[in-house]
Amino acid sequence: xxxxxxxIRNISDTANWAAVYRARESERPDALFRAPFxxxxxxxxxxxxxxxxxxxxxxxxxxxxxxxxx
Numbered sequence: 001x002x003x004x005x006x007x008i009r010n011i012s013d014t015a016n017w018a019a020v021y022r023a024r025e026s027e028r029p030d031a032l033f034r035a036p037f038x039x040x041x042x043x044x045x046x047x048x049x050x051x052x053x054x055x056x057x058x059x060x061x062x063x064x065x066x067x068x069x070x
Contacts (some may be wrong), residue, residue, distance in 0.1 A: 007052040009050050011046065013046075013049055016041065016042050016046030016049060017049045019038045019042035019043075019046050020038075020046045020047060021038075021050075022035040022038035022042075023035065023042050023051045025040040026038055026039075
């Protein structure tokens, strides 16, 4: 993926991208949840999106994210 090319091109790319995070959480020994198909859904495209956005972001790659389901 080149620097000028958008990492996310289609709405389906967001599913692949989110699946990478779900797969990484599932692989932790102290995981809060298990998503057995996340790695398969993420696929190569999801990993490329993740790597590109981490490369372009100024913060740490595995910085915790807090989500409020209000």
